[in-house]
Amino acid sequence: MSTGAEVAPGLWADVDAYIDGLFVPPDPALDAALEASDAAGLPRIAISPSQGKLLHLLARLGGARRILEIGTLGGYSAIWLARALPPGGVVITLEADPKHAQVARANIEHAGLAAVVEVRLGLAQKTLPLLAREGAGPFDLVFIDADKHGYPDYLRWSLELTKPGSLIIADNVVRHGLVLDAASDDADIQGLRRFNEMLASEPRLTATVLQTVGVKQHDGFAFALVTA
Ligand code: SAH
Ligand code: DHB
Ligand code: MG
Numbered sequence: 001m002s003t004g005a006e007v008a009p010g011l012w013a014d015v016d017a018y019i020d021g022l023f024v025p026p027d028p029a030l031d032a033a034l035e036a037s038d039a040a041g042l043p044r045i046a047i048s049p050s051q052g053k054l055l056h057l058l059a060r061l062g063g064a065r066r067i068l069e070i071g072t073l074g075g076y077s078a079i080w081l082a083r084a085l086p087p088g089g090v091v092i093t094l095e096a097d098p099k100h101a102q103v104a105r106a107n108i109e110h111a112g113l114a115a116v117v118e119v120r121l122g123l124a125q126k127t128l129p130l131l132a133r134e135g136a137g138p139f140d141l142v143f144i145d146a147d148k149h150g151y152p153d154y155l156r157w158s159l160e161l162t163k164p165g166s167l168i169i170a171d172n173v174v175r176h177g178l179v180l181d182a183a184s185d186d187a188d189i190q191g192l193r194r195f196n197e198m199l200a201s202e203p204r205l206t207a208t209v210l211q212t213v214g215v216k217q218h219d220g221f222a223f224a225l226v227t228a
Contacts, residue, residue, distance in 0.1 A: 009217050016048060016214040024049040029111035030079060037074030040103045046073055047145070047171060048215045052080035055143060055169065059084035062167055064140035068131070069093035070124045070154050071146030075104030075117070081143065082113045091117045092136065094124045094146070124150060128157035137161035144170040149191035155198055159226070166226040170195065173209055174220030196222065204228045
């Protein structure tokens, strides 16, 4: 099977820079969040600036007041989402790695968002059932972006924690086209394949997947509206 990574990643990155130049002006808090994440040695796998803007626009479009994120890293996407909140809104973001959570909390504080973003440390497999038990839902928007083999489980919990009208978004559901490989021995790819199949067949959802290229090369976002 071919993958697209060799096609034109330099051009994709150049076009991303062009788009960012038009639509994502330099932003002290977001730029500092990426710099601090780099300095702390976090992997450079946050969503891109234009993807952050997209999540922000979708959260505003839906008037999301309660947002759940699964996979915080350095808090870059959480800052984009939190800036979309109306007064009284909250983001709860789940992170398993103590160092990532610590860097994220500092970045979120520096962005002036500590009062509206809660970083919960722990495996999402543990913190999601806790959220459900404490009645933290329903969330208006869920952004799934943690370990890929966990996506099917995260989707099941997302359905528990949302209501009709909620939006579920997931990053990385194409992975350079590797999701085409039904025989893949990679647990992440199998998790993503199961996740996409669940999205397609779940009667409580209507969904699609959009392929993307850019600084993060060839990947894709899933968008699912909770209908029942
Ligand atoms: N949403 C972030 C990027 C997240 S990267 C952004 O765009 O800015 C994925 C994150 O998920 C990493 O920080 C990783 O530590 C975390 N993670 C991986 N497995 C996890 C799990 N089981 N529970 C919670 N977090 C997990
Ligand atoms: C990678 C990218 C991501 O957006 C992510 O959430 C995890 C890993 C990557 O490129 O390795
Ligand atoms: Mg991702």
